[in-house]
Amino acid sequence: MAFIKLLLLILVIINGLENSTQVLVPDFYNESCPLLEEIVRYIMKTKVLRQPRVAAQLLRLHFHDCFVQGCDASVLLDSNGVIVSEKGANPNRNSLRGFEVIDEIKAAVEEACPLTVSCADIVTLAARDSVVLRGGPSWEVSLGRRDSLTASFDGANKFIPTPNLSLDALIANFKQQGLDTKDLVALSGAHTMGVARCVSFRQRIYDTSFAENIYEKFSSFQNSLSSICPRSGNDNKLAPLDFSTPAYFDNHYYENLVESKGLLHSDNVLVLEDQGGNIQDRVWAYASSREFFFESFVNSIIKMGNINVLTGLQGEIRKNCRFVN
Template sequence: MAFMKLFLVLLVILNSIRISSQNGLIPDFYKESCPLLEELVGNIVKTKVLNQPRVAAQLLRLHFHDCFVQGCDGSILLDNNGVIRSEKDANPNKNSLKGFEVIDEIKAAVEYACPLTVSCADILTIAARDSVVLRGGPTWEVSLGRRDSLTASIDDANKFIPTPNLSLDALIANFRQQGLDTKDLVALSGSHTMGVARCVSFRQRIYDNTFKENVYDRYSHYQESLSSICPKTGNDNAIAPLDFSTPTYFDNHYYINLVESQGLLHSDNVLLLEDQGGDIQQRVWAYANNRKFFFESFVESIIKMGNINVLTGLDGEIRKNCRFVNA
């Protein structure tokens, strides 16, 4: 049994390496050109996260929102400039996406050590991994070699980044658009074990009449605590933790909250409410009962996500400043 488990883990790792290699990504991509890259990124991320734990969730979310628009190409980092309309102004990102200054600081340090060598997309990928590790989550080997996009798409950001009020069917379709399946949907939703959400994002979860007869009513104290933060109108920018029990740690409490009907977002709770007895619901229960299983699944899915439509070779560029394409 132990041998079989080890074999399955090795199979996942080998499959991830195979997929990355097919995309032109390899772990040692900067071995000669920027050998201290991961140390440079890691030191800055560690300093920022230890000073403000919420930075970890911010950097992980940046990676997610980048990969869901045009692929993992650093397009999320571009500011408005000339013909570029920044994805930062898209509805799912505006006034809520943070961590850009941390990436700026990392990029400046990397540029000083290895000028025009390392892409912003790769920096973002490493920073997301380090953020998870620093808050108690699993580690994984990051394959590198991504290049940065020359464009951004606010239209695609509005279209493809999942919103807090989506139904389960809409979430499944959204992830499928990126080449991700329901297993990836459930595993990557576990990123909500860290971070916060604004009142405007979870108001429907509190006041929508379609929920008044469902399982939420069994936990009225949680509903009451949320309504005190987020009234029916106003206070849109008030925040609540996505995981109220361990909001700054990467663990499996997000799933434990779901099975206790205490998920913050509508799009969290539909994993159970709209899949009664299905594979998605069973996986939520499995992750709630087994943190190790969740960690293994999360690693597999985030590696898969990090390979979405990457630019390699002569495509794109290596930006000098992550906020602007090179002159």
């Protein structure tokens, strides 16, 4: 009898270890929540049609989540007890949006499939649908992520790249996440949608130490930016990251870069600070071919969506994305 109990215990442990290293798969919820993707897509479509900026917000939310602790929905947690929310970190405060949309999707999913689908998977699906709904490529999302039990305020301040980073700093930042320079250039293309606050691009306009400020072709663009963002004040005034087609997912972002018309300094360094030429060549290639950019972006965002994911018995499935169970 004792031997049988020991054997059963071993089997439970082995099964738990197998579950804890579970691989993400596209059909993870096929039986437990078959309407998941339809629910997410319907709500995203209604929100994006009403307010196109929602698409950029949800795509950015996915990025900011994955760069801190991995793609585990830690960015969604509110401060509570020992948890200090990542929402108050410098890169997120008064800037990151879309939480209410995730709340609405989660409520609908909970009604259909209680305590089944993770917030981390919902964020990933919403990011994919954001791209598709604004004219970008689609891709199959592998699922099975679980939600973290913690957040990292310090991690958000440390690992989310800031608008004034040099190219070397950006490369090092992405390398920490297991992403290479190809991923850096492709994922930067997410800036083909959305807006940035004056405080994020003011230095680009007025700091003469930035290389782009010496380029004659930058001067007219600089003048237009200074009318939006003065040397002081108006910190929260918004400008589009892509002045050509700010509400659509296309390759105009890269066309802007080759003209020194990227809004953020961290965008323009992809061209101005590349000594070897490989990164600059890729920018030109994406500017020349939307199809090539779309293909590369899909490969890189799938790779990003797999950073340090929790699976199996790790973490939990939150009932409310803002709080642990």
